[in-house]
Amino acid sequence: MSEPLLSVRDLKTQFFTEDGTVRAVDGISFDVNEGEIVGLVGESGAGKSVATSSILRLVDSPGEIVGGEIEFKGETIFGLEADDDGELRPRDEMLTEEEMRKQIRGREIAIIFQDPMESLNPVFTVGGQLREFIEINRGLDPDEAKAEAIDMLREVGIPAPESRYDEYPHQFSGGMRQRVLIAMALACQPDLIIADEPTTALDVTVEGEILEMVTDLQEKYGTSFIWVTHDMSVVAEICDRVNVMYLGEIIEQAEVDDLFYDTKHPYTSALLDSMPRPDRTVDELRPIEGVMPEAIDPPSGCRFHSRCPEAREVCREVHPEPRDLSEEGEALHTAACVKHDAFDVGYDESPPIDTQATGGFSAGFTETGGEAE
Numbered sequence: 001m002s003e004p005l006l007s008v009r010d011l012k013t014q015f016f017t018e019d020g021t022v023r024a025v026d027g028i029s030f031d032v033n034e035g036e037i038v039g040l041v042g043e044s045g046a047g048k049s050v051a052t053s054s055i056l057r058l059v060d061s062p063g064e065i066v067g068g069e070i071e072f073k074g075e076t077i078f079g080l081e082a083d084d085d086g087e088l089r090p091r092d093e094m095l096t097e098e099e100m101r102k103q104i105r106g107r108e109i110a111i112i113f114q115d116p117m118e119s120l121n122p123v124f125t126v127g128g129q130l131r132e133f134i135e136i137n138r139g140l141d142p143d144e145a146k147a148e149a150i151d152m153l154r155e156v157g158i159p160a161p162e163s164r165y166d167e168y169p170h171q172f173s174g175g176m177r178q179r180v181l182i183a184m185a186l187a188c189q190p191d192l193i194i195a196d197e198p199t200t201a202l203d204v205t206v207e208g209e210i211l212e213m214v215t216d217l218q219e220k221y222g223t224s225f226i227w228v229t230h231d232m233s234v235v236a237e238i239c240d241r242v243n244v245m246y247l248g249e250i251i252e253q254a255e256v257d258d259l260f261y262d263t264k265h266p267y268t269s270a271l272l273d274s275m276p277r278p279d280r281t282v283d284e285l286r287p288i289e290g291v292m293p294e295a296i297d298p299p300s301g302c303r304f305h306s307r308c309p310e311a312r313e314v315c316r317e318v319h320p321e322p323r324d325l326s327e328e329g330e331a332l333h334t335a336a337c338v339k340h341d342a343f344d345v346g347y348d349e350s351p352p353i354d355t356q357a358t359g360g361f362s363a364g365f366t367e368t369g370g371e372a373e
């Protein structure tokens with residue numbers, strides 16, 4: 001197999017706040033291969049955005065990447081080594097801040113955010129901004145860059161691109177603005193586009209159209225994507241492989257069909273049960289019980305145990321690292337859950353525990369309530 005385009009190993013990013021250390025990304029590993037759309041999925045606060053900004057080394061104080069390796073096309077975006085005194089310092093071959101700015105960000109790795117108005121300047125025309133971006137990054141002269149900008153607007157499905165070129169961002173709908181950002185991301189022909197929930201704010205029809213367009217463009221240009229979302233139906237629609245995040249960790253990683261039809265982590269099952277599906281009625285929808293604990297003080301053992309319907313005593317004690325649970329000859333499928341035999345820590349003998357998901361509390365209340373009446 002060829003080298004992955006991007007490889008992330010044991011990445012840790014923390015925020016040093018007054019209340020303590022927030023372990024926003026706590027040792028995640030995953031790859032992105034050429035031409036793949038890789039999903040990063042999980043509830044709000046799971047660490048998806050911190051993970052993607054770490055890849056571009058765009059973590060602001062009080063945040064810091066404190067460990068791990070990020071390799072992109074054989075170059076070291078992040079990597080530490082111990083010096084003679086045992087202190088960790090950046091490895092010599094780690095790209096400098098200037099190299100990140102000039103070579104990587106926007107050019108080789110582009111990023112698209114949820115809110116297009118963060119990236120578009122309201123006082124300049126859409127076309128002007130796109131043209132300038134192409135001029136600067138690709139060294140084209142203004143006329144060539146304008147022609148290219150119009151082509152790109154057409155490419156992302158903006159009708160009458162010649163006339164819309166001179167309009168301002170507020171004259172575009174949310175969906176059209178998001179298409180402009182995709183055009184901008186594609187304009188430098190990057191190898192990787194990171195999309196951080198770009199369709200979350202859009203209505204479902206517009207979202208569907210954009211996802212379809214992205215799939216087409218991906219095939220045409222062969223660009224790799226990391227697609228961040230909390231929505232499993234988006235994952236189903238466009239991803240080849242998926243990483244499920246919970247409280248700073250990747251708890252399951254698989255090809256999209258394996259994730260849906262051979263789910264191995266109870267959190268992934270819970271996410272899937274909470275999602276509307278054509279083959280289910282609304283009554284069958286089950287929201288995930290409880291709230292995600294704070295990343296500043298994660299639960300002991302498995303971080304999901306406090307909300308897990310299958311939690312046992314051992315889950316409170318053992319912190320599982322993801323393991324490959326695929327059969328021989330199958331694609332990689334990792335999960336971090338000790339209910340699988342591969343972990344061999346005594347799950348089967350361990351007594352079940354009450355959690356927010358087993359109805360431990362609510363069952364108690366209903367019983368007493370019933371008796372009182």
Ligand SMILES: Nc1ncnc2c1ncn2[C@@H]1O[C@H](COP(=O)(O)OP(=O)(O)OP(=O)(O)O)[C@@H](O)[C@H]1O
Pocket residue numbers: 015017022023024042043044045046047048049050051061062063230294295
């Ligand atoms: N500047 C910051 N200072 C302190 N904590 C932060 C900061 N930025 C993020 N965090 C914390 O890091 C954790 C991960 O946040 P992140 O934004 O990556 O979540 P997310 O999965 O992208 O969620 P969402 O779906 O809401 O975008 C959260 O606990 C968040 O509170």
Ligand code: NI
Pocket residue numbers: 048049050196
């Ligand atoms: Ni986010």
